[in-house]
Amino acid sequence: MSDNKIYFKFDGKRYGGNEGDTIASALLRNNIKFVGRSFKYHRPRGIYTCGIEEPNALVQIINEHNEPNVRATVKKIYEGMVVKSQNRWPSLKRDFGSINNLLSPIFSAGFYYKTFMGPKGFWKKVYEPLIRRTAGLGKPPKEFRSKSIHIHHNVDVLIVGGGLSGLLAAKKLAGTDHDVLLIDRDDCLGGILKNTKKIKSIDNQRTNTWVEKTEWLIKNSKNIKILKNTTVTTYNFDNHLVAFEDKSVGKPPDNIKPELVLHKIRTKHTILANGHIERFISFRNNDLPGVMLAASFEKYIHKYGVVPDQNPIIFTNNSSTFSLLKSLVDLGHKPRAYVDVRDQKKIEKETLELLTKYNIPLYAKSEIEGCDGKNGVQKVSIRIKKNEIIKIKTSMLCVSGGFNPDIHLFTQSKGLIKWDDSLLTFKPDKSYQNTITLGSVSGNFSYEKLIGEINKKLSFLQGVNHLESTLDINGPKKFQIKELWETKHEKKSFWSKSFIDLQNDVTTKDLKQAILEGFNRIEHLKRFTTNSMGTDQGKISSINALGIVSKILKKNVSEVGTTIYRPPYTPVSFSAIAGRSTYEFYDPERKTPLHTWHVNNNAVFEDVGQWKRPWYFKKHTNETMHEAVQRESKQLRETAGILDGSTLGKIEIKGRDALTFINLMYTNSFTKLKPMSARYALMLGEDGMVKDDGIVCKINDQHFIATTTTGGAANVLAHMEEYAQTEWPDMNVYMNSITEQFATFNISGPKSRVIMSRVFNDIDFSNDKFPFMTFQNFNYLDTQIRILRASFTGELGYEIYIPPKYALRLWQRIFFYSRDLDLVPYGTETMHLLRAEKGYIIVGQDTDGTVTPLDLNLNWMIGKKKKDFIGKRSLTRSDIVRENRKQLVGLIPLDKTYGIEEGQHVIEKENLSTPIKKPVEMLGHVTSSYFSPTLKHSVAMALIRGGKRKIGSQLYVSTSDLNTIPVEVVETSFIDPKNERMLL
């Protein structure tokens, strides 16, 4: 602990602390014990513990994005830190919300469930807004930007906890071939060696010296890495653990370096040496500021050099408080009283000797009835006999109700636990994974047995040495405890309470009430009362709750069982979980080889999966999307347009059985297709539903190239691989994705042939030499390109496939040769409009996984003579051939000035009542709709029941303002049904 002074603010007032102080230790240094208000009753609350288990002292850090619910017992101070207490208004001392404490008799267990049932309508308008406004402790930050990273570790052994057991285990593993990671949540190693006086010396060295030497040894062994300020929060399957490191301990936020690190650890063996947590005892007003756990009080003395109070009262039911007593008297402080539940004969002689030597009043076989005071402990009532209570003035009361092995991580790993009648707690029984528990977490509270335990449990690890150390123990060598969960409550007033969960304001009376109402299963009781459901997960109190419940139910605690310990062990910020996957790195982006050109030419991009595709190109700043799309579409049909189609999936398929394979994968037949020809092809799932579409190019019977939709590329390849490997393993066929190996340009429009002829002046693009749905390979510069004559716009069109590094040069060359022909670059929205005018579908927009080729009127794409293909059998099912299935049709508004909205319902009724009281029969929905600049009216496609039979009839399409538009049902091809433009 450094003596360097640091100044910070708490509730607007400046305080000084020492470098290394937590907010709590610094406040205690300034004699501040009242630091917050409780969750429900707004009762004054103080500092209860000295670590991660803290239920009370939660504060808001104003200068760290207003970070709420920060545990004051963990967060270190730094110069200029601004801290504010929570859940109070207008001030901590005068809190308006404390009226809740006066009303507390009505806030019993299950209050919310019982109260907010009625009257009807109150929930939405009254209860919910009110609860939302008043609930919670801190205020969430409005603007937040944090930098955190994830670091992955693969190790042989992970040691959780750098206390005595963890250090001894690490020492045993030092210098071996095992890769070891040692994690401790504190900023220094040593645990109880630094926080208590329980051990005098190790190997005849002072404990601090031993810790320093052991740490040096570990650091210098090449196989062990140490992480401090790191808390293991999660223990998953396959020995995968997650730990959370605070990099900004004792430092203000840094905008450049990461503040938080989430360590993801994969290990072969996990050693849990994470110790124990002290628990409290419930008594009247056990929540008052000034009540603190005994071991935490001692930790403040040794770790931070702060004595929270020189003359506290110590209240215990076990032997561990000897250490606190010794620490206080060694400093010349005298506790006002030592209250032990146990009979004097059972109290350890070391404790009795100290009490006698320093003349400290002992109240054996006694208990704390309660304490009183305004905003803090002022007076403590001790029941010294059954009906005799004495009162002692004091400002602090140190409580120890025993210890719980910190089994949270062990149970997360699915390890089994068992109840120990002598320790009065649950401890690990059987590991589910490669988990070893050492020291107090395993229920071993005897330091004498620790070395033997470590040697025994780690002997299976190859190459480890026999550990030999001598521990000189201070005080009682054996841990003794007497059962006491709650003391008898002398009824003082309605507002005196005996708490079981300090964070959620759950009282022992609430537990009794819940059981009375039938919630006698511990999981039900937990939810009814919200006991141990706070961010501290009831670390100091959940076992006490089980103890109290077991008494009421007259059962053993082991019969009552425990609730499930869930990750994370301590709260983890969303920022740490997100890591770098935020803001600019939120989602990986894919860009085509022409992306920069698109950016330079005012493209507005659309996300298609992870791809960035030009949606449309703005001619000028004020041009709207509608205007741009209309302009691009019109110009393409008049001259020519060019689309960057590089994102289309491309799969190269080759092998002796490639033809058989392709015939099975697609509905079409490719047997008679001539080499160097192409075919528009449909791929179905086994259920007969359309899965994907594309163009299949046949190089020869052993070699094909198939294109897929942009979004379907990876799935189609995986689909093909799965069938090749699992259904037809004897087939000789292989697939490679070549999506990224070729950029693709689609040139369409009446002038496209002229442009192509200019750009590739040695190629004959005439109908005879280059008919529709054929392709050819050509040498271009020092590479090869493939040109396919095909169209997705209904116009004469060509697709060019070129290796990406030549793409930009060719793209620019095309524009150069068409500068007098008004070639227009167009985006995906124009592509959608043009294909809709022609009646071409988009899989995923005009289909939804329930649509067959027959529904799309694509019967002609099914190879009737084919023996088999995926989905063939399903196409003959009675439901598939049913006449009134939803089928794709075209819609045109009768009044050409109307637009049709995508997604709207198609119905038979003209008028809709407002509001709609009876269900309106829906025939289907509009899948695509655009305003056609060529036809000068809206064209739409819709999937409607029995659609084919309805062609020529009049139906209605709903609108978002509950009106209807009369439409005529037509064929899906709105322009050039005879394909004259395409075959030009």
Added chain:
Amino acid sequence: MTIIASGKGIEISQTELQQILLRGKGDGSFAETINKEISLLPPSDNLRMISNDKFLFAKQSFDQWSLFCLVEESNEEILRLISSMNANEEILASDYSHTSCFEITGENKNYYLSKLTHFDLRPKKFPVSTMAQTLIARIDCSIYHLEDKYLVTCHSSFEDYFKDRLQDAINL
């Protein structure tokens, strides 16, 4: 080769390597066809690599190999090589030269990569002359362990995102 980031015991550079992706049975005919073209037999163990002065050959899975040209060849020669391999009807050879390649060198390369991938890079688990296909910075990548460096390849469409993540991680 272009250095895209360096410092803290790390150097990351981008390089262009011609690459052919091969699929096939891996039988005698397959090995013979390949050997005839490049005088190198394909590795037979999964995720292992072999190399000579001109080529680096990695077996990616039971029927997939990656062949890198360590000495730049003309594009025509690569296309000729692919065409010759494809002459065997049971082999599929595709030009994969348009894949982004990065070299990561330096004493802290494992720590650096631990910020980007969960993959176990310890030499005892990922020795020299082995390769793996894994996620790095959430991108599907192949990583090849060469003598003193890692060669990492990914789809070129992810290149900008991937480079930004590589540069970002060096500063964290």
